Amino acid sequence: MINNRGNVRITEVGPRDGLQNESVRIPTAIKIQFVDQLSAAGFPEIEVTSFVSAKWIAQLGDAAEVMRGITRRTGTIYSALVPNERGLDAALEARVDKVSVFVSAADGFSKHNTNGTVDEVLARIAPVVSRARASRKPVRGYVSCIVRCPYDGPVDPAQVVAVCMRLLEMGVDEIDLGDTIGAADADSISRLYQAVAKIIEPSKTTLHLHDTHGQAIACALRALEIGVRSFDSSVAGLGGCPYAPGAAGNVATETLARAMVSAGFDPQIDIQRASDAGLWMRQQLASTRESST
Ligand code: HMG
Ligand code: MG
Numbered sequence: 130m131i132n133n134r135g136n137v138r139i140t141e142v143g144p145r146d147g148l149q150n151e152s153v154r155i156p157t158a159i160k161i162q163f164v165d166q167l168s169a170a171g172f173p174e175i176e177v178t179s180f181v182s183a184k185w186i187a188q189l190g191d192a193a194e195v196m197r198g199i200t201r202r203t204g205t206i207y208s209a210l211v212p213n214e215r216g217l218d219a220a221l222e223a224r225v226d227k228v229s230v231f232v233s234a235a236d237g238f239s240k241h242n243t244n245g246t247v248d249e250v251l252a253r254i255a256p257v258v259s260r261a262r263a264s265r266k267p268v269r270g271y272v273s274c275i276v277r278c279p280y281d282g283p284v285d286p287a288q289v290v291a292v293c294m295r296l297l298e299m300g301v302d303e304i305d306l307g308d309t310i311g312a313a314d315a316d317s318i319s320r321l322y323q324a325v326a327k328i329i330e331p332s333k334t335t336l337h338l339h340d341t342h343g344q345a346i347a348c349a350l351r352a353l354e355i356g357v358r359s360f361d362s363s364v365a366g367l368g369g370c371p372y373a374p375g376a377a378g379n380v381a382t383e384t385l386a387r388a389m390v391s392a393g394f395d396p397q398i399d400i401q402r403a404s405d406a407g408l409w410m411r412q413q414l415a416s417t418r419e420s421s422t
Contacts, residue, residue, distance in 0.1 A: 147367030180216035237280025270301035277312035286324035311341025345380035365407030
């Protein structure tokens with residue numbers, strides 16, 4: 130390490146964001162093994178799956194079975210996406226440690242991804258947040274399309290701030306800012322945080338980068354300079370969203386972690402084990418695709 134600039138936190142989202150876009154059905158047992166390998170790499174948080182409608186994301190229709198099958202490591206938070214109260218019931222039943230609600234900063238993606246405008250989705254998730262909190266589950270509030278929407282085009286930072294404000298008023302514990310289609314560059318991250326920092330300290334946000342144009346590491350390094358200390362990523366850069374055309378995978382965990390180390394931060398994970406888990410999952414995806422043809 131060059132100098133000690135402190136600890137950073139990586140949430141591994143490969144089992145959820147990494148796999149949700151895969152059209153060939155991945156066996157539940159493979160998903161469970163994948164999460165178990167990630168647990169062994171020591172992540173403080175793993176986003177395991179989504180309790181969304183299987184009509185919308187068929188790949189994650191086995192959310193409850195995956196949650197039931199994983200071996201939980203002490204020190205790792207096992208979280209999942211929840212779009213509505215029905216999803217919350219299932220997530221609580223499956224003993225998720227943390228609930229992640231999600232809403233877009235732009236109406237276009239919101240309608241395509243969750244069948245409602247931003248306002249409608251905020252109204253839908255408000256009872257999810259309050260009930261999750263009543264059940265003593267911490268809540269992450271994702272804001273998607275922080276720079277650009279695949280349907281509406283550029284997104285003004287003021288739109289992002291307005292949605293963050295609504296989520297904070299609802300009582301979320303954490304704001305997660307998502308560059309859903311990987312449209313950000315370092316300067317757009319600076320502009321965004323200039324606006325967001327007026328209502329929430331950068332160190333209290335998580336940044337969720339996709340790497341469509343190879344800018345994700347530059348964005349992460351700029352965010353570290355700004356004071357962000359929590360990031361999402363996916364081993365082997367798996368990922369994408371079926372309702373965000375053109376979106377590539379998440380920033381690769383192993384690349385992000387190595388960049389953090391070079392910049393003097395400690396990502397507190399076993400990078401080699403994380404990298405091996407990504408390679409293993411890529412091999413599983415290749416053989417699952419092969420056996421389906
Ligand atoms: P809808 O069609 O308006 O909902 O979808 P509905 O209430 O009319 O229900 C439709 C059907 O789904 C019904 O079944 C419901 O029972 C069922 P039917 O009666 O027709 O047989 N259903 C459910 N089943 C299981 N679990 C549930 C559930 N809810 C309804 N929770 C809805 C609205 C929000 C449900 C839908 O649009 C949806 O599930 N969307 C999720 C899409 C998604 O997961 N996208 C990817 C994640 S977001 C992302 O990737 C971005 C992120 O990574 C950050 C970033 O990159 O920026 C987080
Ligand atoms: Mg994403």
